[in-house]
Amino acid sequence: MNTTTPSKLEKILAEGHLAVTSECGPPRSTDLDIVAEKAELIKDHVDAINITDNQTSVVRLCSLASCIRIKQMGLEPVLQMVTRDRNRIAIQSDILGAASFGINNILCLTGDHQQFGDHPSAANVFDLDSTQLIQTVKLMRDEGKLLGGFEMKKRPEMFIGAAANPFADPYEIRVSRLAKKVAAGCQFIQTQCIYNMEKFKDWMKRIRDRGLHEKVAILAGLTPMKNVGMARYMKNRVPGIDVPDDIVERLAAVPKEKQADEGIKICIEQIEELKEEEGIKGFHIMAIEWEEKVPEIVERAGLYPRPNLNGSQN
Amino acid sequence: MRLDYPPNVKIIKVPCTGRVDVIHILRALEDGADGVMVAGCMEGDCHYQSGNLRARKRVTYVQHILDQIGFGAERVAMYNLSAGMGVRFAEIAREITEKVKELGPNPIRRAQEASGESTKEAVHG
């Protein structure tokens, strides 16, 4: 299978391995070492590390600087980029900057509305949306052009990803919306965290019915629950997350000090189950401020060791 | 039946409290009234369906304005009672008179007195 970029993540997927990615949230300060430390915890157990971009609209050390740092550690970053805070000038500029440091993966997002964050009085930008960001990266990479038409000599070589939320409404539109992102040039998808397996499998079936699983690599998104409180919070408070009652009940049924273990166990069971689901090409494990648990999850789910690309990674 | 209510209450008849607008209450205060009471029919008994309900919203709006300008929302109140409740009317009239007495005279008149100007006769006093 041909690859379009020097991305290690793309190669692993092209070789038919189940990919494993995870993510690190940068700190709300200049302490870039925190990113390096988090990356260090998971580096041997994942193929690529997403760096979030001011997630939930809270100001944090920028994704680009964090990606450069972990790239310099010899790791594989995925630059997350939201369109909320930058217009097409800044977006393209940041993509060029990222590519100049050998960052070869981008996750194209629209971003949460700023009212959820620490600067609700900020103006938002939304010059582009996530689909248009995908189009933009593809144009830059495949045609060597900026949106304004300028032809560049050296192009950014980016493996293009996006998010998909099978649990948002209206449900029947969710496959169409993925198809739209694929039409725009999206090559891999990291899904919203999955708890409702039944609904997710139904979505996957619809994806397969459209043959979309052959056009885009779908990585199933998973977030282990730390305790029943987190499960209830995500069920009731976080828009677009579907936590079925049986997950909440299962966590509630074990003593408090055992709930974290139970959360990890649920996550591992989900991975085992989804490995059998046709069209799943890997897993995106988002252990929120719990990065140290990623190696254990990866090992116990039988996803370790990670494939060695015989030095072909750069 | 003759019932006593305080002689300082001036009654302005309207066909329905739905006729009472924000500006009427404000003008009464501008003219020196110490307080304004809007007496509407019982809720659910409006002959014009919702006149008394709308009046209540307007009274609330006036109270909001009075708070903003430091006049005190308590000078204005809305009560609901039926035409047959004369005793209740007299009671409410005494109640609001007492309350307004506690609040003291209309602040405009107080300001005028303080500056030594002649007090305009309180029409609705």
Place this chain on the structure above:
Amino acid sequence: MVKAKPKPIGEIIDYVKDFDKVLVAGCDGCVTVCEAGGLKEVQVLASSLRLYFNKEGKRKDIEETSLTRQCDREYLEPLLDKIDNYDAVVSLACGVGAQFMAELYKGKPIFPGVDTCFIGSTQERGVWVERCQACGQCIIASTGGICPIARCSKRMLNGPCGGSEKGSCEVSKDTPCGWHLIYERLKELGQLDHFEAPTDPKDWTTSRDGGPRKIVKEDVQP
């Protein structure tokens, strides 16, 4: 029409406290419809200001008027004879009317009495909702007659985002998801086939991003 809401009285008191003769000028256009700046609101504001300043023992002449429109020269000019009777004007017109008054009566301090909010419609009496952001290039032909720029909190052209839940926007349960509405409408119209084609980045030069805008229609120019 343009929708506005009255400013807090305290803010207006602060503007006019140092002026003796103040005109409160309403507008019989849009702001009358949204009950923020018509003659009725002029009377209420002027009365409230008089109550306040009289209470403070300050003598001020606060007068009331309302003009057919404040955004057209012909309706503003009648004020020309009287304007010198006042030290300041509180305009209850939208931002356009208030600015136009300032433009015409250069030496006169003009203060806004309303906060101009958006272009919208009346949902029911007392409730007004936004429908247009005047981007300068209408796209609703392809979105089922519903504008995603005005009605999606992220003005997405390829929505809905992952925060759409049970027909509501992630920003508030009270805000309908614009793209949910678009989807339902396209379905009703049998136009869902458009939905999967990505919409290209929009040219925002016709919107406020292109700088202050101007329309010239030569055929009607004098």
